[in-house]
Amino acid sequence: MVPISYYLVLSAILFGLGVVAFIFKRNIITIFMSIELMLNAVNLTFVAFSRALGKLDGQVFVFFVIVVAAAEAAVGLAIILLIARNQQSLNIERVNLLKL
Amino acid sequence: MLLLDHLWIIPSLPLLGAALNGLLGARWPKRWVDVVGVGTTGLAFAATLELIREFAHLRADQVPWSKSYLTWIGAGNFRAGFDLQVDQLTIVMLLVVTGVGWLIHIYSTGYMAHEGGYYRFFAEINLFTFFMLTLVMAANFVLLFVGWEGVGLCSYLLIGFFFLRKSAADAGKKAFIVTRIGDFGFTLGILLIFWAFGSVDYATVFKGAAGMPVENAGQPGVLTSISLLLLAGAIGKSAQLPLYVWLPDAMEGPTPVSALIHAATMVTAGVYMVARAHILFSHAPIAMTTVAVIGGLTALYAATIGLVQTDIKRVLAYSTVSQIGYMFLACGVGAFSAGIFHLMTHAFFKALLFLAAGSVIHAMGGEQDMRRMGGLRKQIPWTYWTMLLATLSISGAPLFAGFFSKDKILFETAVSPYGGRVLWVIALLAALLTAFYMFRLIFLTFHGAPRYDEHATHVHESPKNMLAPLVVLAVLSVVGGWVAAPALSGGADYFEIYLAPVFAKSSALMATAVGETESRTLELQLMGVAVGVATLGFLVAWWFYIRRPQTPEWLAETFHAPYKLLLNKYYVDEIYDLAIIRPIGWISTRLLWQVVDEGAIDGSVNGVAHTARRLGSRLRVLASGNARSYAAWVLVGAVLLLGLLLWPLLGTVR
Numbered sequence: 001m002v003p004i005s006y007y008l009v010l011s012a013i014l015f016g017l018g019v020v021a022f023i024f025k026r027n028i029i030t031i032f033m034s035i036e037l038m039l040n041a042v043n044l045t046f047v048a049f050s051r052a053l054g055k056l057d058g059q060v061f062v063f064f065v066i067v068v069a070a071a072e073a074a075v076g077l078a079i080i081l082l083i084a085r086n087q088q089s090l091n092i093e094r095v096n097l098l099k100l
Numbered sequence: 101m102l103l104l105d106h107l108w109i110i111p112s113l114p115l116l117g118a119a120l121n122g123l124l125g126a127r128w129p130k131r132w133v134d135v136v137g138v139g140t141t142g143l144a145f146a147a148t149l150e151l152i153r154e155f156a157h158l159r160a161d162q163v164p165w166s167k168s169y170l171t172w173i174g175a176g177n178f179r180a181g182f183d184l185q186v187d188q189l190t191i192v193m194l195l196v197v198t199g200v201g202w203l204i205h206i207y208s209t210g211y212m213a214h215e216g217g218y219y220r221f222f223a224e225i226n227l228f229t230f231f232m233l234t235l236v237m238a239a240n241f242v243l244l245f246v247g248w249e250g251v252g253l254c255s256y257l258l259i260g261f262f263f264l265r266k267s268a269a270d271a272g273k274k275a276f277i278v279t280r281i282g283d284f285g286f287t288l289g290i291l292l293i294f295w296a297f298g299s300v301d302y303a304t305v306f307k308g309a310a311g312m313p314v315e316n317a318g319q320p321g322v323l324t325s326i327s328l329l330l331l332a333g334a335i336g337k338s339a340q341l342p343l344y345v346w347l348p349d350a351m352e353g354p355t356p357v358s359a360l361i362h363a364a365t366m367v368t369a370g371v372y373m374v375a376r377a378h379i380l381f382s383h384a385p386i387a388m389t390t391v392a393v394i395g396g397l398t399a400l401y402a403a404t405i406g407l408v409q410t411d412i413k414r415v416l417a418y419s420t421v422s423q424i425g426y427m428f429l430a431c432g433v434g435a436f437s438a439g440i441f442h443l444m445t446h447a448f449f450k451a452l453l454f455l456a457a458g459s460v461i462h463a464m465g466g467e468q469d470m471r472r473m474g475g476l477r478k479q480i481p482w483t484y485w486t487m488l489l490a491t492l493s494i495s496g497a498p499l500f501a502g503f504f505s506k507d508k509i510l511f512e513t514a515v516s517p518y519g520g521r522v523l524w525v526i527a528l529l530a531a532l533l534t535a536f537y538m539f540r541l542i543f544l545t546f547h548g549a550p551r552y553d554e555h556a557t558h559v560h561e562s563p564k565n566m567l568a569p570l571v572v573l574a575v576l577s578v579v580g581g582w583v584a585a586p587a588l589s590g591g592a593d594y595f596e597i598y599l600a601p602v603f604a605k606s607s608a609l610m611a612t613a614v615g616e617t618e619s620r621t622l623e624l625q626l627m628g629v630a631v632g633v634a635t636l637g638f639l640v641a642w643w644f645y646i647r648r649p650q651t652p653e654w655l656a657e658t659f660h661a662p663y664k665l666l667l668n669k670y671y672v673d674e675i676y677d678l679a680i681i682r683p684i685g686w687i688s689t690r691l692l693w694q695v696v697d698e699g700a701i702d703g704s705v706n707g708v709a710h711t712a713r714r715l716g717s718r719l720r721v722l723a724s725g726n727a728r729s730y731a732a733w734v735l736v737g738a739v740l741l742l743g744l745l746l747w748p749l750l751g752t753v754r
Contacts, residue, residue: 022731031731096725 007048014041028080028090032073039069103151104158107167107184110151110194111237113144114229121226125219137222138205141229145198152191163187163601166239166303173242180300185239189602192440193236193372196447200364201229203569207455208356210566211462215354221261225360228254232365236372241290241300244373248286248337251366252279258361259353271352278346282336289329296322302376309379310605320386327380327387330373331394338370340398340428344421345673351413355458358413363420363454364447371427371443375436375603382434382606388518392432396513396526399425401670403533407540408656408666411468412457415541419494420450422530426509429527433519434610435512437599441584442505444595448580449493449502452573456487459562459570460545467552470544477546479559482567484546486574491542493577495535496634504581506531507627508593514626516610528633535637543645 018038025031043062050058080090087094103109117140125133158165166185173180186194205225212221228251235247252275260272294300297308315321334340339347350362361367374381374391381387399422406418423446430439461468463480477484493500496507513519513527561567587593600607644651656663665671722733 019735023728023735092727095727 004048004052007044011041011044011048014038014044026092028083028092028095031092032076032080036069036073039065101154103147104154104165104186105167107151107186107237108169108182110144110147110198111184111230111233113140113147114226114233116140118223118226118230121219122223125223128219130213130218133219133222134209137226138202138209140226141198141202141205144229144233145202148191148194148198151186151194155186155191160601164190164239164302168239177298178294178300180240180242182243183239183301184237184243185302186237187602188599189372189375189440190236192444192599194233196444197229197232197236197365200447200451200573201232201360203572204356204360204364204451204455207359207458207566207569208354210563211356211458212354217261221258221354224254224257224261225357228258228361228366232369235369239302241293241302241305244376245286245290248333248369248373249283251361251369252276252283252337255279255350255361255366258357259350261354261357262352265352268352271346271349275346275350278343279336282333282343284332285329285336286333289326289333292322292326292329296326306377306379306605309383312383314383314385314609317385320384323380324384324386327377327384328390330377330380331387331391334370334373334428335394336370337373338367338424338428339421340370340394340425341401342672344398344402345676347421348414348417348669351411351417355413355454355461358417359451359454359458362417363450367420367424368427368443368447371424371431371439374428374431375440378431378436378603378606381431382609385518388432388434390432391428392513392518392523395425395428395430395432396523396530397425398422399429399530400526400533401425403530403537405666405669406537407533408663410471412460412470412473412541412545413454413468415470415537416450416453416457419453419534419537422534423450423494425530426506426527429513429523430509433513433516433523434606435509435516436603436606437596438505438508438512440599441581441595442502442509445493445501445505445577445580448573449490449577452486452490452570452577453494455566455570455573456483456490459483459566460487462562462566463559464552465557467557470541472552473545473550474548474552475546475550476559480561482561482570486567486570487546488542489574490577491538493580495538495638496531496630498631499578499582499585501577501580501582503631504584507623507630508584510630511623511626515622528630531630532633532637535634536641539638539641540645543641547646548649 015038018034018041021034021037022031025034043065046058046062046065048058050056050062083095084090117136120136121128121133125136155163155165164185164187166183169182169184171179171181205222208221208225212218215221231247231250231254233247235244235251238244238247256272256276259275260269262268263272290300293305297305299305309323312323315324336343347362347367351358353362381391402418402421402425406415406422409415409418423442427439427442427446430436430442459480460473460476460483463476463483464473467473489500493502496503510524510527510531514521514524583594583598584596644655668674
């Protein structure tokens with residue numbers, strides 16, 4: 001059996017990649033995908049602990065996260081679509097309408 | 101027994117008139133305003149007469165007859181309700197308020213006919229009648245105070261009736277603020293009454309007070325304090341020393357207002373209140389002496405100012421102050437019924453004097469200065485004769501109404517244990533001056549050569565609706581005192597007998613203190629002196645203004661300083677201005693406004709706003725509007741939070 005630390009390290013690496021991509025990427029779609037990556041890194045941690053502890057709580061959490069992520073994807077993609085139409089661009093630097 | 105069971109009807113009638121005229125009168129023709137204004141007051145007068153008829157059938161133990169209608173304030177064991185009561189004193193006051201009030205309403209339909217705000221005048225004067233009736237019918241001190249403040253409000257509104265004129269608006273404010281000083285004492289007095297007796301109802305309070313011992317001068321107690329505080333209220337309302345200054349200025353109001361509010365009814369409310377609380381006062385000799393001294397001094401003091409005034413209404417105003425001083429003097433020496441008697445006769449002749457003065461002003465086209473009148477006797481005979489009767493009455497000419505009431509007061513002052521020779525002499529001097537300044541007014545106005553431009557001024561007699569009230573009041577000024585007439589020939593003073601049940605408890609106290617000092621010969625002698633003094637006043641006025649018209653000028657030249665002092669009303673207004681108004685104004689401006697308000701209050705509020713704004717301008721750089729910088733902040737925050745959570749674990753790893 002694979003020890004839990006393997007899963008946690010993998011999860012941490014995935015989360016870190018997500019964070020780095022979130023900060024440094026300019027394309028909104030890519031940023032969006034990095035958020036999904038972070039969410040799924042957390043999901044991986046949940047199922048790993050669920051398996052290791054022999055409890056189902058973690059798996060229930062994962063379902064919730066997936067549902068929220070799906071809803072977020074629906075709203076987020078709609079927003080991105082509108083930004084793309086209005087700005088003719090997907091560059092995050094240009095999304096600064098709230099700036100004074 | 102309709103009205104005895106429904107006492108509320110009487111005050112409600114003028115209130116209805118005030119509501120109708122006030123809310124709808126602006127759109128009504130004058131005729132309807134007349135009908136509602138005069139009609140409701142007339143109905144109130146009729147209702148009063150019916151009430152008297154029913155009241156006469158009550159047994160002695162049913163008086164005072166009181167009715168509770170609603171509880172207004174109930175808290176713990178405190179209760180103040182809309183309770184009305186009727187006793188003989190109330191009856192007299194009701195007759196004066198509704199009767200004289202009604203006549204003045206009729207007069208106003210003529211006098212105010214050409215003024216703007218006609219409906220407003222009637223709405224306000226009806227509202228005044230309502231509050232005055234509440235005042236005299238109240239069965240507890242709190243409701244009395246409601247009426248008290250209500251008449252003050254209407255007085256303010258009506259003095260400032262011509263509010264576009266600054267002097268009128270200022271006079272209204274002055275009346276309101278000066279009386280407020282006295283009312284502060286009155287309020288404290290009511291609180292003290294509740295503290296001492298656990299109730300503000302007349303029945304409980306007076307019963308409690310009657311059972312208490314007389315507080316001799318050596319050890320004043322709670323009754324003395326209550327009486328003196330109530331007296332403060334009475335002094336403010338009834339324009340006595342030192343709070344009389346508002347009444348002469350109140351002459352800025354229309355003349356019917358001066359007649360109704362500032363002569364016949366409202367200003368006598370203080371006398372009514374002292375008489376109503378007579379048990380409290382008669383148990384506090386210090387308060388009694390204070391009442392008598394203030395009354396006597398005011399009577400003389402105001403009369404001296406009246407000697408030299410040239411505005412016809414101002415002479416009458418000072419005369420009113422002086423005559424109310426007489427009423428206070430009567431109450432102070434324990435002759436409450438004499439005070440109320442003078443209140444009634446004064447209501448007749450002083451209302452008449454004011455209305456006649458209004459008729460003169462009307463005839464002269466608005467002129468109020470007696471120096472620009474003269475010789476009006478022939479042009480306005482009705483006004484002249486009615487005013488002459490009133491003057492005879494106020495001067496104390498034998499068998500006129502004022503003669504009986506004034507001589508009663510002089511006699512009581514001389515024999516009462518609270519009175520004495522000094523007060524009697526003061527009152528007698530005031531009587532002398534009264535006769536002088538009243539005949540001076542008559543001679544200056546109606547006799548001699550005309551001193552006005554006869555071509556510019558079209559002198560004309562007033563219309564019938566103004567003359568009719570004059571005639572009725574003239575009759576009352578003559579016969580109004582005859583109820584006391586049999587006393588002259590050894591009979592009964594019916595007025596005193598009628599009021600005797602009200603003042604029985606105080607009279608009993610006085611009698612034990614006085615013993616039987618009353619004697620008819622003394623009364624007749626004093627009467628002779630008073631009549632002699634009044635005649636002297638008349639003769640001096642005649643000498644000064646008919647026989648040798650240059651005498652007053654010569655006197656004014658010779659005694660320049662005293663003349664100036666009187667002409668400027670002893671500079672009391674100026675002294676008050678310097679001693680009270682300016683310091684208050686200075687403190688308000690320099691300290692309360694510029695330091696406390698602008699510095700402390702505005703400063704702290706502005707300081708908070710300023711701090712918030714400066715903090716905001718620092719923090720706004722964080723909100724760059726750039727989505728990626730926000731993401732970076734989120735990351736920083738997450739790392740910090742994680743670091744905080746993991747910090748304690750760090751040690752265990754090592």
